[in-house]
Amino acid sequence: MDGTETRTEAPGPAEEPARRSDSTRAAILRAARDSFAAEGYERATIRLIAREAGIDPAMVMRYYGNKAGLFAASVELDLHLPEASYLPREHAGAVLVRHFLSLWEGDESLKAMLRVGATNPAGAERMRSIFRDQLGPLAEALSPDPEEARTRAGLVASQVLGMALCRYVLELPPVAALSTEEVVRWLAPTVQGYLAGEVPPPPPGSE
Known part of the structure; x- marks a missing residue:
């Protein structure tokens, strides 16, 4: 010492x-x-x-x-999204819609987060971060152009969140009454296009 x-x-x-x-x-x-x-x-x-x-x-x-x-x-929410490498590209929309329906119906915290996010700034930011951080990488892996991934992820979120809001929060009768397979049939083509489709051309008369 x-x-x-x-x-x-x-x-x-x-x-x-x-x-x-x-x-x-x-x-x-x-x-x-x-x-x-x-x-x-x-x-x-x-x-x-x-x-x-x-x-x-x-x-x-x-x-x-x-x-x-x-x-x-x-709240700590994990969307448990499938790995892009295991997701069949041509059926990604159907798989993802079915996954989200199962998720919403099995997780009360996610429904509560949707209600909070619609009325509370902190809740809205939390929802944005969840979908940005978890859905964004999947959209990037499936997009024909990675630079469009953020836009594609946002459009997918608009569909699944809109469906969840109408089906589980507002309980809009026509939407709430649809079976899981009917929701997949209606929603999957749109989500598929957002994830992996080509960018649509401008509408007539827009140029």
Whole structure:
């Protein structure tokens, strides 16, 4: 030993509040994920989540504004999209529509996220990031021109999200009454064109 000492400096005054803030946010998000998973979006409450996190409900509101904002921050959604290498290119539209129907019907969190995304800016951004990050690479792999991938992914999202909104949130009678195979029959050709078709020519009279 050379007699020197290793000293660990105490956190500065600005670091302690930041650490407490990070710890509080982490506790809130953990409690929110557990509550939303156990109770569903409608039954989970800010008060319940705050109690599980061991904090005052006002702290939840301070960090996330309201339940919709908290849900958007806490939800972790995986679309479980098929790998492009295993997706038959000529039938990609049908496979993808059938996949999304199965996904919407089996995941209440996804339906709740759709409702939140339609009314809450944080929810809307969360939905954009989910579809951008997960659907974008698939569209890029299937597109005849990778530079068009973002546009194609956005158009596919417009179809599957529009169908989900009408079928599962608004429960529009003609759409909600369709069988899975009927939805696939109507929607798949459009999604197929968006994913792998050629860019359509300009409509007559547009030039």
